[in-house]
Amino acid sequence: MDHRLMVLVLLWSSGLQVEGDPVSTGSQCKPTNKLDIVLLVDDSGSIYPNDFDLLKSFISNLVNTFDIGPDKVQIGVTQFSDHPLTSWHLNTHSTKESLLKAIDELQQRGGGTEIGRALEHVLRYNFKPSVGMREDSQKIVLLITDGESQDDPERPSQDLKDAGIQIYTIGSQCKPTNKLDIVLLVDDSGSIKSNDFDLLKSFISNLVNTFDIGPDKVQIGLTLFSDRPQPRWHLNTHSTKESLLKAIDELQQRGGGTEIGRALEHVLRYNFKPSVGMREDSQKIVLLITDGKSQDDPERPSQDLKDAGIQIYTIGVGAASQTQLMSIASDPTEVHVHFISDFTHLLQLVRVCLHWTLTHSVTSLCFLPESGCQTMDEADIVLLMDGSTSITMTNFENIKSFVAHIVSSLDIGPNRVQIGLTQYSTDPKTEWNLNTHQSKQSLLEALAKVKQLLGDTMTALALKHVLRKNFKPNVGMRARSQKIIVLITDGEATDRRNLAPQDLKDTGIEIYTIGVRGADKHQLELIASDPKESHMYYVTDFRMLLDITKSFIRNLCGGNIILDSVRLVNGTSLCSGRLEVRSNRSNQWWSSVCAADFDGQDAEVVCRELGCGAPSVLQGALYGEMEAPIWTRRFQCGGNESALLDCRSSNSGRSTCSPGKAVGLTCSEPVRLVGEASRCAGRLELKHRGKWRPVDGSDWTLKEADVACRELNCGSAFSTGSRNESSAGSVWVISSECVQSGYVLRECVSSGSSSSTVEIACSVQQQSYTRVLRGFDFTVSCTTQPQYPGGSFQLTYTSSDTTHKYFQPAVNHSAHFQFPAAQPAHQGNFSCLYHLYVFSHNFTSESRLLVLTVLDPTVFIIRLVVLLLSLLSFIAAICYIHKITRGWKPDSKTKTKGDN
Numbered sequence: 001m002d003h004r005l006m007v008l009v010l011l012w013s014s015g016l017q018v019e020g021d022p023v024s025t026g027s028q029c030k031p032t033n034k035l036d037i038v039l040l041v042d043d044s045g046s047i048y049p050n051d052f053d054l055l056k057s058f059i060s061n062l063v064n065t066f067d068i069g070p071d072k073v074q075i076g077v078t079q080f081s082d083h084p085l086t087s088w089h090l091n092t093h094s095t096k097e098s099l100l101k102a103i104d105e106l107q108q109r110g111g112g113t114e115i116g117r118a119l120e121h122v123l124r125y126n127f128k129p130s131v132g133m134r135e136d137s138q139k140i141v142l143l144i145t146d147g148e149s150q151d152d153p154e155r156p157s158q159d160l161k162d163a164g165i166q167i168y169t170i171g172s173q174c175k176p177t178n179k180l181d182i183v184l185l186v187d188d189s190g191s192i193k194s195n196d197f198d199l200l201k202s203f204i205s206n207l208v209n210t211f212d213i214g215p216d217k218v219q220i221g222l223t224l225f226s227d228r229p230q231p232r233w234h235l236n237t238h239s240t241k242e243s244l245l246k247a248i249d250e251l252q253q254r255g256g257g258t259e260i261g262r263a264l265e266h267v268l269r270y271n272f273k274p275s276v277g278m279r280e281d282s283q284k285i286v287l288l289i290t291d292g293k294s295q296d297d298p299e300r301p302s303q304d305l306k307d308a309g310i311q312i313y314t315i316g317v318g319a320a321s322q323t324q325l326m327s328i329a330s331d332p333t334e335v336h337v338h339f340i341s342d343f344t345h346l347l348q349l350v351r352v353c354l355h356w357t358l359t360h361s362v363t364s365l366c367f368l369p370e371s372g373c374q375t376m377d378e379a380d381i382v383l384l385m386d387g388s389t390s391i392t393m394t395n396f397e398n399i400k401s402f403v404a405h406i407v408s409s410l411d412i413g414p415n416r417v418q419i420g421l422t423q424y425s426t427d428p429k430t431e432w433n434l435n436t437h438q439s440k441q442s443l444l445e446a447l448a449k450v451k452q453l454l455g456d457t458m459t460a461l462a463l464k465h466v467l468r469k470n471f472k473p474n475v476g477m478r479a480r481s482q483k484i485i486v487l488i489t490d491g492e493a494t495d496r497r498n499l500a501p502q503d504l505k506d507t508g509i510e511i512y513t514i515g516v517r518g519a520d521k522h523q524l525e526l527i528a529s530d531p532k533e534s535h536m537y538y539v540t541d542f543r544m545l546l547d548i549t550k551s552f553i554r555n556l557c558g559g560n561i562i563l564d565s566v567r568l569v570n571g572t573s574l575c576s577g578r579l580e581v582r583s584n585r586s587n588q589w590w591s592s593v594c595a596a597d598f599d600g601q602d603a604e605v606v607c608r609e610l611g612c613g614a615p616s617v618l619q620g621a622l623y624g625e626m627e628a629p630i631w632t633r634r635f636q637c638g639g640n641e642s643a644l645l646d647c648r649s650s651n652s653g654r655s656t657c658s659p660g661k662a663v664g665l666t667c668s669e670p671v672r673l674v675g676e677a678s679r680c681a682g683r684l685e686l687k688h689r690g691k692w693r694p695v696d697g698s699d700w701t702l703k704e705a706d707v708a709c710r711e712l713n714c715g716s717a718f719s720t721g722s723r724n725e726s727s728a729g730s731v732w733v734i735s736s737e738c739v740q741s742g743y744v745l746r747e748c749v750s751s752g753s754s755s756s757t758v759e760i761a762c763s764v765q766q767q768s769y770t771r772v773l774r775g776f777d778f779t780v781s782c783t784t785q786p787q788y789p790g791g792s793f794q795l796t797y798t799s800s801d802t803t804h805k806y807f808q809p810a811v812n813h814s815a816h817f818q819f820p821a822a823q824p825a826h827q828g829n830f831s832c833l834y835h836l837y838v839f840s841h842n843f844t845s846e847s848r849l850l851v852l853t854v855l856d857p858t859v860f861i862i863r864l865v866v867l868l869l870s871l872l873s874f875i876a877a878i879c880y881i882h883k884i885t886r887g888w889k890p891d892s893k894t895k896t897k898g899d900n
Contacts, residue, residue, distance in 0.1 A: 034071065035066070035138050035140060038141050043111075044112060045081070053439070053440075064096070080118035082113070083114070086125060087102070114149060116155070119143075123165070127165060179281060181279060182221070182285045183272070185223050189226040190256055190257075192343075201251055202633075205245055205248050208241060208245060220235070221235040221237070226257055227256040228262065234277055236276060258295055259295050264328070268308060284310040288312065289317070293321040313330070314329045314337050314338070315338045379416070379417045380482070380484070381420070382421070385421060386459075388454065390490055390491045395490070400447055401545075404447055410553075412440045414438050420433045422466055424461070425457065428462040430469060434470065434477055457491040459487070467504055471507070471509065484511075485510070488516075496523060499526060511529045514552070515536075517539075537552060565609075577665070578592060578665075592662040593631045597634040602647065612667035634651070672685050672687075680762040694757040695732050696734070700722060700734075702720055703740055705717035705760045712762065714762035715762050717760060720758065720759065720761075725755045725756070726755070728755040732750070733754075734749060770850060772852065774821075776857075778822050780850070781815070782815050790810060790836065791836035792808065793808050798829045833847070
């Protein structure tokens with residue numbers, strides 16, 4: 001299990017895992033029965049030491065969800081590799097505090113992976129009355145492993161089951177250990193727009209993809225409802241994932257009113273029957289998705305479903321009635337009810353994995369953050385958290401949950417990301433400083449203990465406190481770190497007249513603001529750094545904080561997020577190549593995208609997601625023929641999304657793509673040289689986190705300059721120096737060690753302030769050379785790879801003292817510029833620039849330089865005559881030598897001295 005990519009944040013599961021985004025804070029799991037749980041933890045050598053720390057963090061989070069005690073939940077731990085070792089028994093730790101301390105002290109041993117031997121050990125030694133097992137408890141083994149067993153676990157696992165012990169496993173995918181019968185009850189009433197219904201279908205398709213579909217695994221039926229229900233297929237209709245996905249794509253919206261009660265009655269009466277596929281030994285679930293208030297009473301039919309042992313989840317969109325959905329859903333409602341503001345947020349629920357907990361009385365969610373934030377530079381982040389009286393106790397816990405997800409997504413450590421936390425109300429209080437906690441687990445444990453202050457909302461005072469107290473070297477601030485404040489508040493600042501965020505910005509501190517419900521948007525904008533669209537967030541409900549987690553962390557991390565959903569291949573860098581997409585990291589197959597399903601706005605999103613500059617070329621077959629299967633959906637990006645898979649999409653209706661029509665994309669590198677006539681010389685500027693800034697000139701050498709020249713396709717560095725400005729300003733600081741280790745500039749950036757900036761001159765080596773004779777006609781042809789018709793070419797010709805520009809429309813993707821009677825004035829540099837306006841966007845593509853030399857024909861003829869004469873002389877000499885050699889033969893009768 002690669003824990004670097006899969007950070008487990010599990011509320012409590014029955015062994016199910018799925019990649020996706022956190023969508024609910026859940027609730028503490030308080031089973032009605034006693035539980036004896038033995039955690040069987042793989043500590044073999046295939047797990048990296050850092051990953052084992054993540055495993056420990058996961059176990060701590062798991063323990064925190066239970067009510068620990070001799071008459072409640074008992075937890076034992078056994079580690080295993082090629083031999084098992086009981087770390088402690090069920091009755092060893094009777095308090096949560098004692099358990100957490102023991103978990104922190106776990107040490108990895110290494111070795112092989114023998115699960116069968118470990119299961120035998122658990123049955124023989126861990127489930128005994130002498131070590132705490134209770135006769136009236138529910139007995140559970142939770143197996144956590146990263147690999148395949150080197151011995152046979154089948155017999156010992158059956159022995160455990162025969163002894164009445166339930167086994168749950170956590171591996172690398174979301175695969176229910178039990179059968180599931182799920183009926184999706186989907187609103188298709190007239191209040192849902194057609195585009196939103198497409199989003200709903202997309203959500204259902206992605207949900208289906210998280211399950212292992214089959215007659216003995218998960219079965220999914222679907223019923224549409226408006227003012228009347230209509231079953232589209234039953235549980236046993238589709239036995240394969242492919243068949244299900246095809247049926248979902250063919251769904252048609254009908255329109256009408258919204259009668260949820262009638263729909264629930266229909267589901268109980270017709271969908272959960274053995275004749276249509278319901279299995280007696282399955283877990284039975286209804287997932288209701290609606291955007292409106294029911295026009296009839298759903299309370300009685302929902303209770304009938306619950307009485308029949310069927311769990312009900314509800315997802316409310318927009319104007320859906322919270323009261324109704326909470327009354328319909330199973331308990332606890334914190335887990336079974338989800339609200340989102342509009343259908344676009346369904347994309348953040350696509351990898352929800354429904355399952356039962358071990359008590360069979362509480363259903364929860366398991367999830368893995370889709371990608372972590374692996375920053376190359378140091379970052380010092382102070383979280384400024386509103387703890388005023390206007391925030392309820394429940395909502396304060398929601399804020400803490402949001403903060404926990406931020407912490408879990410960052411690479412914590414003394415040489416990476418440090419996090420401090422200050423809570424404020426009437427007065428600010430530093431909960432801990434930047435250097436207090438140097439591990440993720442320590443941070444999460446400290447966060448769990450934070451108590452709300454209560455009082456007024458003195459935001460200005462809190463910001464001053466952070467500047468004066470929290471960003472100081474004696475409490476952990478590092479000189480070359482990126483410095484960030486994240487402000488989370490729900491109200492208008494009581495001391496709004498004293499707000500002076502510019503003082504913070506002038507010191508190079510970047511500020512993010514997150515406002516909830518009653519927060520003043522104007523104040524949030526005033527405080528936030530530029531650009532506002534990536535530094536200011538506003539949600540209408542505390543529960544929606546988790547909806548913005550993915551987007552916020554992406555912006556917080558800049559361009560350094562692990563990229564696992566889009567890539568450009570066969571190009572010269574990360575920012576160029578043939579586009580390939582995959583829906584999630586568990587899917588190992590990458591898909592090419594057909595040009596007909598992709599446009600300029602989609603290209604902007606891809607370039608932004610990859611951390612590159614604006615798209616400069618969008619063409620098919622530019623980077624070779626496609627080798628991957630075709631992505632079957634048409635992207636419909638608005639152009640402002642943070643990631644391609646956040647965009648709307650619809651079924652393209654194609655499974656193949658014509659040769660040469662797979663999307664090839666070139667994004668400009670977020671690097672430029674400005675202030676000189678050539679693009680390959682000038683002051684170095686870098687675009688990072690949405691902002692262009694000059695680069696700090698301290699300790700800049702030709703080695704770093706070489707990297708910049710290569711990224712600009714300008715050859716190697718010819719010279720580099722620094723320019724001193726009149727005053728210090730915001731700059732990007734490039735880590736020399738990082739660049740010299742092989743990383744590109746944008747991966748080695750931190751924020752800073754300096755009066756010295758870098759200037760570079762590159763020796764342009766990417767040129768072609770040709771010669772023409774004076775007086776002879778010549779033609780310069782500009783061509784581009786075919787993708788879209790139209791466009792125009794600009795030919796720029798620069799001689800020693802003048803620059804000329806010529807324009808022609810593109811005909812068959814090319815233009816030919818004719819020059820009669822070449823003259824010395826034509827000698828110089830030529831370059832082609834292709835312009836295309838398509839999809840309301842301008843695209844350009846520039847060729848390399850062509851260096852033209854004009855030769856005097858007289859000189860050329862003289863050189864040719866001399867060359868021919870020299871060649872004839874050489875041939876004559878060879879012939880003469882050959883003739884002389886053949887004409888002389890020694891006399892066979894002649895005797896030399898010594899012959900007899």
